[in-house]
Amino acid sequence: MALLEILTYTHPALRSQTEEVTQITPEIKTLIDDMVETMYEAHGVGLAAPQVGRLIRLFVYDVGDGPHAVINPRILKSSGEELGNEGCLSIPRLQGDVPRATRITVAWQDENGKRHRKSVEDFTARVYQHETDHLYGILFTDKAIPSSLHMIEDAEEEEALAEAA
Ligand code: ZN
Numbered sequence: 001m002a003l004l005e006i007l008t009y010t011h012p013a014l015r016s017q018t019e020e021v022t023q024i025t026p027e028i029k030t031l032i033d034d035m036v037e038t039m040y041e042a043h044g045v046g047l048a049a050p051q052v053g054r055l056i057r058l059f060v061y062d063v064g065d066g067p068h069a070v071i072n073p074r075i076l077k078s079s080g081e082e083l084g085n086e087g088c089l090s091i092p093r094l095q096g097d098v099p100r101a102t103r104i105t106v107a108w109q110d111e112n113g114k115r116h117r118k119s120v121e122d123f124t125a126r127v128y129q130h131e132t133d134h135l136y137g138i139l140f141t142d143k144a145i146p147s148s149l150h151m152i153e154d155a156e157e158e159e160a161l162a163e164a165a
Contacts, residue, residue, distance in 0.1 A: 004052040015137040046165035048134030059131035069111040077105040087164035096144030
């Protein structure tokens with residue numbers, strides 16, 4: 001496995017559209033492994049392919065139950081709305097409150113090509129929405145309440161990274 005460079009917010013890849021993954025090749029599986037390793041190294045809870053310069057519809061996340069790969073995600077339904085604090089590994093130290101659906105139904109493929117469809121809620125739903133936005137060139141700052149955006153200090157950084165995606 002290898003650590004990948006996480007691109008930051010001025011990089012055009014973060015504002016680009018992505019393409020569907022049509023075949024889960026060994027190269028895609030290696031990319032997934034590398035993205036998981038990179039996410040853990042950065043103490044993030046999620047990482048999307050455009051953040052490492054790959055314009056394909058793939059993200060990885062871990063909300064405490066181990067790593068997951070999500071390929072070609074589609075949000076089929078969403079309901080409810082709640083504000084929650086977010087950060088992003090591509091926008092170091094910035095945080096803000098973002099309104100997100102509380103509950104979503106998502107369809108995706110895993111790293112073996114198996115199709116899934118499931119409803120997720122709360123923090124997991126937030127991570128899915130944040131990461132899926134990355135696949136459309138959308139950053140959390142586009143949706144955050146502007147007055148809530150703030151830079152965090154050194155001392156808070158460790159704790160804040162745990163929320164970055
Ligand atoms: Zn992010």
